[in-house]
Amino acid sequence: MVKDHIILPVSKPTEGSMGKTGLWRTFRPVINYDKCVKCLLCWFYCPDIAIKIRDDGYPEIDYCYCKGCGICWHECKVKAISFVREGEEVG
Amino acid sequence: MVSIRDMPKEELLLPGHAACPGCGAMIALRYALKALGKRTIMCVPACCTSVIQGLYPHTSIAVPVLNIAFAAAASTASGISAGLKARNVEDVTVLAWAGDGGTYDIGIQALSGAAERGDDIIYACYDNNAYGNTGIQRSGATPYGAWTTTTPTGKKEHRKPLELIMLEHNIPYVATACSAFPDDLYMKFKKARKIKGPRFILILSPCPIAWRFPSWSTVEIGKLAVKSGAWVLWEYHNGKLEFTGWSKLIAEGKLKKIPVIEYLKHQGRFKPILKDEKAINEIERRINDYWKFMKALKEALK
Numbered sequence: 001m002v003k004d005h006i007i008l009p010v011s012k013p014t015e016g017s018m019g020k021t022g023l024w025r026t027f028r029p030v031i032n033y034d035k036c037v038k039c040l041l042c043w044f045y046c047p048d049i050a051i052k053i054r055d056d057g058y059p060e061i062d063y064c065y066c067k068g069c070g071i072c073w074h075e076c077k078v079k080a081i082s083f084v085r086e087g088e089e090v091g
Numbered sequence: 092m093v094s095i096r097d098m099p100k101e102e103l104l105l106p107g108h109a110a111c112p113g114c115g116a117m118i119a120l121r122y123a124l125k126a127l128g129k130r131t132i133m134c135v136p137a138c139c140t141s142v143i144q145g146l147y148p149h150t151s152i153a154v155p156v157l158n159i160a161f162a163a164a165a166s167t168a169s170g171i172s173a174g175l176k177a178r179n180v181e182d183v184t185v186l187a188w189a190g191d192g193g194t195y196d197i198g199i200q201a202l203s204g205a206a207e208r209g210d211d212i213i214y215a216c217y218d219n220n221a222y223g224n225t226g227i228q229r230s231g232a233t234p235y236g237a238w239t240t241t242t243p244t245g246k247k248e249h250r251k252p253l254e255l256i257m258l259e260h261n262i263p264y265v266a267t268a269c270s271a272f273p274d275d276l277y278m279k280f281k282k283a284r285k286i287k288g289p290r291f292i293l294i295l296s297p298c299p300i301a302w303r304f305p306s307w308s309t310v311e312i313g314k315l316a317v318k319s320g321a322w323v324l325w326e327y328h329n330g331k332l333e334f335t336g337w338s339k340l341i342a343e344g345k346l347k348k349i350p351v352i353e354y355l356k357h358q359g360r361f362k363p364i365l366k367d368e369k370a371i372n373e374i375e376r377r378i379n380d381y382w383k384f385m386k387a388l389k390e391a392l393k
């Protein structure tokens with residue numbers, strides 16, 4: 001039989017196409033909401049789209065996908081984010 | 092300039108992609124897609140991005156993407172653009188998205204052809220200064236003095252000024268951008284989207300892996316590149332050249348350029364030349380020459 005069409009593999013857009021990339025993390029950013037001024041610089045720079053903006057305007061880290069690069073921690077101008085080793089408490 | 096608050100919140104790059112932590116190229120892609128919107132078709136040749144997308148049957152990029160051969164980013168984009176034209180589709184942007192290896196070296200022939208033919212495409216090159224995906228080999232974009240696996244004692248040649256080669260093609264829009272300034276990058280893609288014909292945007296994308304710096308420094312390193320004048324933000328449109336962002340401030344004397352060593356010293360890749368005064372002077376000389384040329388060009392195009 002002659003094929004009159006070509007079959008192409010097509011991928012569908014999906015969150016977590018590489019799984020829960022939060023598992024890669026060795027350090028964890030933690031937001032201190034007493035210090036956060038809602039400037040959203042952390043949201044702005046995150047290469048992993050792992051910071052969501054809550055209805056009240058505060059950023060919230062999605063630990064399912066945050067790889068722990070530390071950019072949010074490093075760029076936060078009011079030092080509202082700490083960066084702690086996974087498994088340890090915020091000191 | 093657009094403020095963070097006014098930035099569109101819709102994300103067309105989805106979380107859970109495969110980039111290394113702190114990848115500058117993904118900050119760039121996130122904002123390029125915010126600017127271009129859903130009605131975009133991408134062509135991505137072999138490069139980090141083609142891996143970052145994720146594994147079949149899933150992808151992290153929420154617009155249609157064609158994965159194509161290394162040399163074919165621009166020619167595929169040209170073909171898609173011709174196809175859309177034949178179908179009278181006018182509101183779709185065709186974006187070729189390629190690395191520096193796939194642009195400066197391997198894709199330049201197809202890119203030059205598309206520019207010469209006046210094809211209606213945006214070609215964006217995210218420049219991480221090396222063949223990142225295959226483990227950091229030198230490319231035509233690797234700067235003088237930088238270590239790569241194929242330049243173990245530091246590269247002996249300067250990078251190729253690809254943005255100027257594209258400008259010489261006489262196309263309607265050419266710009267440089269940097270991952271550390273997503274707002275500037277966003278505005279440039281937004282502007283490019285409205286223009287017809289070949290458009291070229293070259294994005295300096297700091298890469299923690301190839302440049303040897305900690306993953307949290309990506310934005311800082313990009314800022315230092317611009318502050319030291321090693322990377323210059325500009326835009327060419329309607330036959331006129333404008334500096335943008337911090338480069339504009341530097342050009343107008345409102346921001347003082349910092350010594351390039353401040354940019355180099357945070358990156359392990361410059362270890363081979365960090366204590367070599369002659370090499371550092373050579374890098375400064377090249378930066379000053381580039382600035383002199385760009386300022387003269389801006390004047391000439393006035």
Ligand SMILES: Cc1ncc(C[n+]2csc(CCOP(=O)(O)OP(=O)(O)O)c2C)c(N)n1
Nearest residue numbers: 137138139161190191192193221222223224
């Ligand atoms: C014709 C061909 N040669 C070599 C390769 C192997 N290869 C895949 S990606 C890549 C590096 C791409 O470098 P660049 O374009 O700078 O993108 P980056 O990986 O840095 O994002 C190479 C050499 C290939 N896929 N096809």
Ligand code: SF4
Nearest residue numbers: 046066067069070072
């Ligand atoms: S550590 Fe990196 S990946 Fe995680 S939320 Fe901060 S910027 Fe995003």
Ligand code: SF4
Nearest residue numbers: 110111114139223298
């Ligand atoms: S090698 Fe560099 S450019 Fe490639 S995914 Fe990793 S950080 Fe990004």
Ligand SMILES: [Mg+2]
Nearest residue numbers: 190191221223
């Ligand atoms: Mg590259």
